[in-house]
Each structure stands twice: as C-alpha cells, then as structure tokens.
Amino acid sequence: MKSFVSVPSNSDFSIYNLPYCVFSTQQNAKKRIGVGIGQLILDLSTVTDFFAPEFVDALNDEVLNSLMALTPAAWKSIRNTIQNLLLENSELDRNDALKEKAFIEQKNAAFHVPAKIGDxxxxxxxxxxxxxxxxxxxxxxxxxxxxxxxxxxxxxxxxxxxxxxxxxxxxxxxxxxxxxxxxxxxxxxxxxxxxxxxxxxxxxxxxxxxxxxxxxxxxxxxxxxxxxxxxxxxxxxxxxxxxxxxxxxxxxxxxxxxxxxxxxxxxxxxxxxxxxxxxxxxxxxxxxxxxxxxxxxxxxxxxxxxxxxxxxxxxxxxxxxxxxxxxxxxxxxxxxxxxxxxxxxxxxxxxxxxxxxxxxxxxxxxxxxxxxxxxxxxxxxxxxxxxxxxxxxxxxxxxxxxxxxxxxxxxxxxxxxx
Known part of the structure; x- marks a missing residue:
C-alpha cells in the first residue's frame, strides 16, 4: 500500500499502522478522534461521510470509548475504510478542499488521554x-x-x-x-x-x-x-x-x-x-x-x-x-x-x-x-x-x-x- 501522504522511512506512523488519538488545536478546542499518518493527523470527524452510518456517532465522539465498544468486525471495517481513504488516488486524495480540512500537523495538536478510563x-x-x-x-x-x-x-x-x-x-x-x-x-x-x-x-x-x-x-x-x-x-x-x-x-x-x-x-x-x-x-x-x-x-x-x-x-x-x-x-x-x-x-x-x-x-x-x-x-x-x-x-x-x-x-x- 502507498499513501498520498508523505511518510518518512523512519516514521512511526505508516499506512500499515494508523494509530488512534484524541486531540484538539488552538483554533478548535473541541476534542476529536484522529489517526496518525506520517507527521499528520487525519481528523476523522471531517470524513465521516465515507463510513457506514452506524459508525458515525463513535467517530464524532470526544473520546475513544464508543469506538472501543464496537465489535472486532466493526474495528476492521473502520480500519479498512481509513486505509482506503489514505491510498493514492482515493476519493480523499482527489478532493483538495477536503484534504485541506481533514489533516492537522501533529506538532500543532494538543493531545489528550485517549479514553475515559473507568478502571x-x-x-x-x-x-x-x-x-x-x-x-x-x-x-x-x-x-x-x-x-x-x-x-x-x-x-x-x-x-x-x-x-x-x-x-x-x-x-x-x-x-x-x-x-x-x-x-x-x-x-x-x-x-x-x-x-x-x-x-x-x-x-x-x-x-x-x-x-x-x-x-x-x-x-x-x-x-x-x-x-x-x-x-x-x-x-x-x-x-x-x-x-x-x-x-x-x-x-x-x-x-x-x-x-x-x-x-x-x-x-x-x-x-x-x-x-x-x-x-x-x-x-x-x-x-x-x-x-x-x-x-x-x-x-x-x-x-x-x-x-x-x-x-x-x-x-x-x-x-x-x-x-x-x-x-x-x-x-x-x-x-x-x-x-x-x-x-x-x-x-x-x-x-x-x-x-x-x-x-x-x-x-x-x-x-x-x-x-x-x-x-x-x-x-x-x-x-x-x-x-x-x-x-x-x-x-x-x-x-x-x-x-x-x-x-x-x-x-x-x-x-x-x-
């Protein structure tokens, strides 16, 4: 797989990884769920139209708990959708306006504990x-x-x-x-x-x-x-x-x-x-x-x-x-x-x-x-x-x-x- 996002060879976050995080920015204090790719974060709240409707609420949440509460089959489906979005010549790759909105530089993000930890x-x-x-x-x-x-x-x-x-x-x-x-x-x-x-x-x-x-x-x-x-x-x-x-x-x-x-x-x-x-x-x-x-x-x-x-x-x-x-x-x-x-x-x-x-x-x-x-x-x-x-x-x-x-x-x- 090859992503349209530039990923340095020594990066922790290739398209084979796609770790989740919860972040906010100075311009937008709302906590959002993101995925790391290269030196960027894909803001999942901006691309929910590409996911099955039953996943949208979880992807729009301020913590990962709702996403974590889904089934392994749902986790796999969401991961596959994210990988496909990040591939060269994907729908996201061809939409410059959406790309401008969807990606945040990691250095400009404030990170938070990714879930509400009960125990x-x-x-x-x-x-x-x-x-x-x-x-x-x-x-x-x-x-x-x-x-x-x-x-x-x-x-x-x-x-x-x-x-x-x-x-x-x-x-x-x-x-x-x-x-x-x-x-x-x-x-x-x-x-x-x-x-x-x-x-x-x-x-x-x-x-x-x-x-x-x-x-x-x-x-x-x-x-x-x-x-x-x-x-x-x-x-x-x-x-x-x-x-x-x-x-x-x-x-x-x-x-x-x-x-x-x-x-x-x-x-x-x-x-x-x-x-x-x-x-x-x-x-x-x-x-x-x-x-x-x-x-x-x-x-x-x-x-x-x-x-x-x-x-x-x-x-x-x-x-x-x-x-x-x-x-x-x-x-x-x-x-x-x-x-x-x-x-x-x-x-x-x-x-x-x-x-x-x-x-x-x-x-x-x-x-x-x-x-x-x-x-x-x-x-x-x-x-x-x-x-x-x-x-x-x-x-x-x-x-x-x-x-x-x-x-x-x-x-x-x-x-x-x-």
Whole structure:
C-alpha cells in the first residue's frame, strides 16, 4: 500500500499502522478522534461521510470509548475504510478542499488521554523483572512468590491520575523508613523511579457482573496497545506495601502515550507466547500467539542535558499475555467496560541493559548509571525527563508507538497544598 501522504522511512506512523488519538488545536478546542499518518493527523470527524452510518456517532465522539465498544468486525471495517481513504488516488486524495480540512500537523495538536478510563489494573507479568525484584528483597532461591507462575499477579491502580504524555510529574511526599527498625520519616520521596510498561485498552461490549471471559474469548475485548510509564516512589512503596501492596507509591501519576495502536497493526509481529511451566489452568490457556516483537527503549534526559538511552527491552519478554491477564481479571465475575486499561507491569529482559526500572538498573541503588554528559543516577533527579519509545520492524514495515514522556518536577511544599 502507498499513501498520498508523505511518510518518512523512519516514521512511526505508516499506512500499515494508523494509530488512534484524541486531540484538539488552538483554533478548535473541541476534542476529536484522529489517526496518525506520517507527521499528520487525519481528523476523522471531517470524513465521516465515507463510513457506514452506524459508525458515525463513535467517530464524532470526544473520546475513544464508543469506538472501543464496537465489535472486532466493526474495528476492521473502520480500519479498512481509513486505509482506503489514505491510498493514492482515493476519493480523499482527489478532493483538495477536503484534504485541506481533514489533516492537522501533529506538532500543532494538543493531545489528550485517549479514553475515559473507568478502571485501571496494573499487572506484574515480566518474569525477569519479578525475579530481579525477588532476588533484591528476598533471595535467589525465593525470588518468585509461590503463586507467580500460576496466575497473573496484579493490583488495582488509580485511573484519576493517569495523564497524557508530556504532562510533568511532581515528586510525591510520603512516609518512608530510611533505617530499618527505626521510626518512619515523612517528606519528599528520595527514590523516585520509572517503570517501562505497555497499556492495553479494553474494547468490545461491556460484560455484566458475574460474567467471565476466558483467554480464548479475550481477543474480542482487546482494542489496542499504548506505551506507559508507571512512576514509582520506591522508598514510600517499601514502607507501605505490607500487607496489601502498592498504594500511594503508585497513585501520584501514571503517564500514557496519546497513541493507541490497533491489534490488527501488531498481528504481523506476533511471536510465540513465553513458555509457561507449569501449564496454566484451562481458563488461562489460549492457542493464538498474543505476544509481540515490540522493541522498547527508555531514555533519560537531565535538565539542560543530553538524552541517554538507559534501557533496551522487548514486549515479548512478558510471561503472561494480555489475553491471560484479561481472563484472570474476569474469572471471579468482575465486569469490564470499554476504555478500561490493563498495564503489563515493568518489562525487563535477561540482561542488565534491558532492565525496565531504575531499581533494577542501579540494582537497588548499589550501582550508578552513567549518562552521556558524565552525570550519574541511581534514581531520578528533579528536572529529569524520562522518554519511552517502542516500535516493530519487519520487511521494511515499521509500526511505531510514538513517545511516552514526562519531566520530574520538585515536590510541592506542604504549605502550598493546604
């Protein structure tokens, strides 16, 4: 396929990708649904005449939830229509007046969280990350907890503090235990971290309370994937997580890319699921490969400094697939709604340069990470910008995820928060 839109060879957004976003402009503050192509956004609200009437309301919405609530067959139909519109000599290509109205330069757009997120669940599905953390805090012999290979471990996060890429994150305040066995202290987090993650947006019809979706059925409820940074306050987390797990160490900000890549764009890059031993229960089993060869990269850019790549990982390292995560989430009868988000948990590989968090890269603060400007880090400093990127590449076809970035701002003094 060849689009009439100029797409640079290294672009994340070729006609084979077509990620969704929600955007507005200075000239038009209304939020609209768009599709990325090259360096442009196709404003779907301007081309609804080309779509089946039953899709028009969803395409005119201010968030992706209505589109996500459609069926996989509808998603395919809409995607095919968009691809056909963007081909050379299409009806859109031949209509110069409509083209002038339909396309916005990405650099001139303001991006928004692409869906109204009702619920957010964060999983812990990378075996390498879980093993590393277990070794650090327990021992090599007891790195994985007894349940870890039997079910996708997760916790419910805070949907209200999910923000779009580019939104700064303030260093949080909280309780910590600087010295084991001593009294806790209160103040700004000292061990601020990022977590390299990917988010999955739930789609399809809502499920009712009491209904279950097994792993084979779950593919009809996966709309698309985005990059995510689950910011973490490690010192706060260490003190508060017993006995109920993460709480305020995770609720102060989670950064999400504005781009949602459809599952259809990723299917050519599917790879075998991670080998699982023991064999999961039947509700967690699925034959369809639903792991993907997505190269993931994390860069750290200090204030007034240069960008340094500090991690190279891959989505294929996940032990539990998104289908298994969704199946386990619903096995109790928990209901799902379009726009709900599942996060993968930190995605780490086997080698130290593929570790997806500062906790691992610095090995609990015992090693320093050297940056290009000769500064070092063990955890994040104020002014640091964390930038996550991802892409698939095969046979000259590139499917990119854009960027997921955020700058660390100093903690807001207590007297300013009263």
């Amino acid at each position: 957010y669940t964060d999983f812990y599905s990378s075996i390498h990350h879980a093993t590393n953390v277990g070794i650090m805090f327990r021992s090599k012999e007891n790195a994985l907890m007894p349940n870890w290979k039997h079910l996708p471990v997760g916790y419910h996060g805070r949907a209200s503090s999910i923000v779009v890429s580019g939104t700064p994150i303030h260093r949080p305040y909280g309780q910590t235990l600087p010295v084991d066995g001593a009294d806790p202290a209160f103040g700004p987090c000292r061990l601020l971290d990022f977590e390299l993650e990917m988010a999955v947006f739930v789609g399809g019809a809502p499920t009712k309370l009491g209904e279950r979706v097994n792993a084979e059925q779950a593919v009809d409820h996966i709309f698309g994937f985005s990059l995510m940074n689950d910011w973490s306050a490690r010192d706060i987390q260490k003190w508060e997580y017993i006995p109920l797990g993460p709480f305020t160490a995770k609720n102060f900000g989670t950064t999400l890319s504005p781009w949602v890549i459809p599952v259809a764009a990723l299917e050519p890059f599917a790879v075998d699921n991670f080998p699982q031993d023991p064999t999961p229960f039947a509700y967690l089993q699925h034959k369809k490969p639903f792991n993907f060869d997505i190269v993931l990269e994390v860069s750290l850019k200090p204030q007034n400094g240069v960008e340094s790549v500090i991690c190279m990982s891959n989505y294929k390292y996940l032990y539990w697939t998104a289908l298994q995560q969704l199946a386990h989430h619903t096995v109790t009868g928990c209901n799902l709604n379009p726009g709900d988000v599942f996060a993968s948990g930190t995605i780490s590989g086997e080698t130290p340069d593929s570790y997806g968090s500062m906790l691992e890269l610095s090995w609990k603060g015992t090693k320093s990470i050297l940056l290009k400007n000769n500064e070092t880090r063990k955890f994040l400093a104020d002014g640091d910008e964390v930038i996550i990127r991802g892409y698939c590449q095969k046979d000259n076809v590139r499917i990119g995820f854009g960027e997921c970035s955020g700058v660390v701002l100093p903690a807001i003094p207590l007297e300013q928060c009263t």
